[in-house]
Amino acid sequence: MNDPQPNWIARRSAATTDMYDRAVQAGLTGHTITRRSGKTVRLDDGDECVEFVSCSYLGLEDHPRLTQAVRTALDTYGTHFSSSRNSVQPAEAHTLEELLGEIYPGMSALVFNSVSSVHLGVLPLLGAGVLPGYPVGPGGVLFVIERTAHASMQALRGVLEQAGPAVRFRVEEPATLTAAMDLAREQGRTPVILVDGIGSMGGLIDVRSLADTAAELDGYVYIDDAHGISISGPAGAGYAFEALGGHVPRSVLLVGSLSKAFGGSGGFLLTHDPADVTLLRREANPMVFGHSNMVTHMLVNAESARMHLDGTVTELQDALWANTELFDKVNSGNQLVNAGTRSPVRGLAMDTEEAAFDGAVRLRRAGILCFPVFYPVVAQGTGLLRFALSARHTPEQIQAVADVLADR
DSSP states (O other): OOOSSOSHHHHHHHHOOSHHHHHHHTTSSSOOEEEEETTEEEETTSOEEEEOOOOOTTOGGGOHHHHHHHHHHHHHHOSOOOSBTTTOOOHHHHHHHHHHHHHSTTOEEEEESSHHHHHHHHHHHHHHTOOTTSOOOTTOEEEEEETTSOHHHHTTHHHHTTTSOEEEEOTTOHHHHHHHHHHHHHHTOEEEEEEESBOSSSOBOOHHHHHHHHHHTTOEEEEEOTTTTTSSSTTOOOHHHHHTTSSOOTTEEEEEESSSTTSSOOEEEEESOHHHHHHHHHHOHHHHHSBOOOHHHHHHHHHHHHHHHTTHHHHHHHHHHHHHHHHHHHTTTSOEETTTSSOSEEEEEESSHHHHHHHHHHHHHTTEEOEEEETTTSSTTOEEEEEEOOTTOOHHHHHHHHHHHHOO
């Protein structure tokens, strides 16, 4: 008899309820917006709401310098130059990678059209042992994936297992990591630990200790710090870079996003050896077979990088952290996920999906949009109200959230 749930994708689908569909039908998520002004958006039904959904944590996306970069791109290149990333690129792509090298001194940067494309392009080649700066032992690799690592890495497990086995661990249970390292040692494999820097739903990973652990076995930590880029550090190098001591150890591959606090679009990889960039340009799947970054985005990204280096983002960081502090203060009666941490994400964990649904309804009636999430984004049977805080939120908007949540 055929197994009705033959793989993890089928099992996950079978365990997923209709709660997301209900939330869309109730106007709690899946929104269509027709206009935006600051943190206020107009929905297609005419309602105007304050949003805590966008991951643009510094509010750079409508900064005059970035909107002017779009106009310049349109005048210079038109809307798009359709080619693979490794065949033709605008001059600003090279400029951007040089500027990222200034934000991260001593590192070589390679820009992709998304963070997911970075993973797809880099991880198979890392596992194959062909990146010059990250040699793999004769026993091959063991991929060690943190349980809450982003789905864009988890979904590649089948691809990664063509290069070597993959196991999972829980960062909050050190024994699970120890077991994985013991397995790598016993099998003579090079461990490659895959983690987020700041989790999209909550949590800051101790990336420094993971880097030390990997280095003991000549292994690597591959960090997706998409939500950590720009929000800390004098040049906006981000959470993981700061947590690692203001540099990238040899045992670390650091991946960042240009699509969140950075204010543009795309993803990037930092490597120690320029030869890695040369190989990736030639052989990384998205570089060869994927489309190029939109020229408008490339010019925006380059201008944002200049704003990181000239100190513009520092003031916005201060505003962001003032807002997270205020959010924690006025919601002190709630058990917030990430309260008191240097993360721009806050969450209100709910014991049931219905409780999260009801909370989102109350917020929506008050003209506030959050992101209600259910399994498989959070644990089965539970729910979470996710709030993405920004430097652009006002104290009144933050207080309004607290007023609704206090009236439970």
